[in-house]
Amino acid sequence: MDKDISQAVIGRLPRYLRYLGELKDKNVERISSSELSAMMKVTASQIRQDLNNFGGFGQQGYGYNVDFLYSEISKILGLEKQYNFVIIGAGNLGKALGGYLNFEKRGFILKGVFDQNPKLYGTMVRDVKVMPMEDLPSFIKENDIDIAVLTIPKEGAVLVSKVLVENGIKAIWNFAHVDLDVPENVQVENVHLSDSLMKLSYNISSYNKNKEGSEGGEAFV
Amino acid sequence: MDKDISQAVIGRLPRYLRYLGELKDKNVERISSSELSAMMKVTASQIRQDLNNFGGFGQQGYGYNVDFLYSEISKILGLEKQYNFVIIGAGNLGKALGGYLNFEKRGFILKGVFDQNPKLYGTMVRDVKVMPMEDLPSFIKENDIDIAVLTIPKEGAVLVSKVLVENGIKAIWNFAHVDLDVPENVQVENVHLSDSLMKLSYNISSYNKNKEGSEGGEAFV
DNA sequence: TAGATTGTTAATCGATTAACAATC
DNA sequence: TAGATTGTTAATCGATTAACAATC
Numbered sequence: 001m002d003k004d005i006s007q008a009v010i011g012r013l014p015r016y017l018r019y020l021g022e023l024k025d026k027n028v029e030r031i032s033s034s035e036l037s038a039m040m041k042v043t044a045s046q047i048r049q050d051l052n053n054f055g056g057f058g059q060q061g062y063g064y065n066v067d068f069l070y071s072e073i074s075k076i077l078g079l080e081k082q083y084n085f086v087i088i089g090a091g092n093l094g095k096a097l098g099g100y101l102n103f104e105k106r107g108f109i110l111k112g113v114f115d116q117n118p119k120l121y122g123t124m125v126r127d128v129k130v131m132p133m134e135d136l137p138s139f140i141k142e143n144d145i146d147i148a149v150l151t152i153p154k155e156g157a158v159l160v161s162k163v164l165v166e167n168g169i170k171a172i173w174n175f176a177h178v179d180l181d182v183p184e185n186v187q188v189e190n191v192h193l194s195d196s197l198m199k200l201s202y203n204i205s206s207y208n209k210n211k212e213g214s215e216g217g218e219a220f221v
Numbered sequence: 222m223d224k225d226i227s228q229a230v231i232g233r234l235p236r237y238l239r240y241l242g243e244l245k246d247k248n249v250e251r252i253s254s255s256e257l258s259a260m261m262k263v264t265a266s267q268i269r270q271d272l273n274n275f276g277g278f279g280q281q282g283y284g285y286n287v288d289f290l291y292s293e294i295s296k297i298l299g300l301e302k303q304y305n306f307v308i309i310g311a312g313n314l315g316k317a318l319g320g321y322l323n324f325e326k327r328g329f330i331l332k333g334v335f336d337q338n339p340k341l342y343g344t345m346v347r348d349v350k351v352m353p354m355e356d357l358p359s360f361i362k363e364n365d366i367d368i369a370v371l372t373i374p375k376e377g378a379v380l381v382s383k384v385l386v387e388n389g390i391k392a393i394w395n396f397a398h399v400d401l402d403v404p405e406n407v408q409v410e411n412v413h414l415s416d417s418l419m420k421l422s423y424n425i426s427s428y429n430k431n432k433e434g435s436e437g438g439e440a441f442v
Numbered sequence: 443t444a445g446a447t448t449g450t451t452a453a454t455c456g457a458t459t460a461a462c463a464a465t466c
Numbered sequence: 467t468a469g470a471t472t473g474t475t476a477a478t479c480g481a482t483t484a485a486c487a488a489t490c
Contacts, residue, residue, distance in 0.1 A: 014416035037244030096313035205299030
């Protein structure tokens, strides 16, 4: 139905939402694309183009109403919905995400936490007890789980993702260092932390290299 | 010196490295761009273009030597270097990253962990004691810290990033939900977890919408 | 040598930016 | 109404893909 929106555009929406949230907190009523552009360091043109993928949210001569735009972007991102989720892997990362979620007071509801380490069974993550992996398939079905957060090592992640798919999971938030192979009706969002760290490493190292090459020659823009 | 390499290219290098690492583990000696292309689901053309930004690593009629290419990409990413880092924020996320790093056996060395909660002072994160925030500035200088990992809430993160910059940090791996404003000689890599989750939310919700629009009409490619 | 596959140039595609008419 | 600012079309820029000559 919707014409396909590029992932580049989708990727920018959460950032718009964040800035709009801050404006809301400051009780700013309206904002123009050029003001927002200055705050966010993107072009006003891009902001208008991005938003107009979804409809005309502004008004000529006025700009955008902050509350309205905030709520429209929330809707676009599907944040007014409720999602039930489970965490698979009760290590520090799993615990961290358990605490995080209910993320920003949005509708992400932690229903269960699973681990294959018997020592952890029954220990609490937030308000939920850690359960054995064997219970995962039935739990997903009985509790109408939408999202699984994968915070286990990659070998396990590949196996578990199959189980998840077989039991009708809608989406996987994947922190394992591996690409999952799932059918196209299952959404996957990868957070590859080590990839991110390597990018940082590259940028440190390439910045230093360029500095050597042009000693003292700071960019003057 | 180097012509500017686009961040799109940099962003793909860690994934190449990951697949090459797996091939190494399987004792595969050489691989062609088209074989790698099939494994990674990117075009062979893109692989060759990406690599040729940095030099000719292959050989006509042969392909690429896996070990050699792996080590070249490692060098490009600056992974043969050692980096000293500190974690700021000793919560679950900080602890998770402390455990992670020494990341994949690479040269990221945890030197210190800081928190503003006195109850945590002296508790251990991996092999390092949690220290009070006040000690941060001198610690950075005395221990030659390259990277700070920011796992504290956004208000604190903005303040701490200023302290870090003043004390000569080279890079910040930022997990706080805010854009940091630092000079161009300080590299920042953001991991905005909630942005990532929102993308997932969008994709769930837009997939379902499109499904309604064309009931039963699965893509058949 | 013949076959394979790179490195690289050229063509295409998509995303970003600029410009401006429409309109509040 | 005049001024401001959007929505949208057109122009530009950059990234991806295709093609092929070079060469191992």
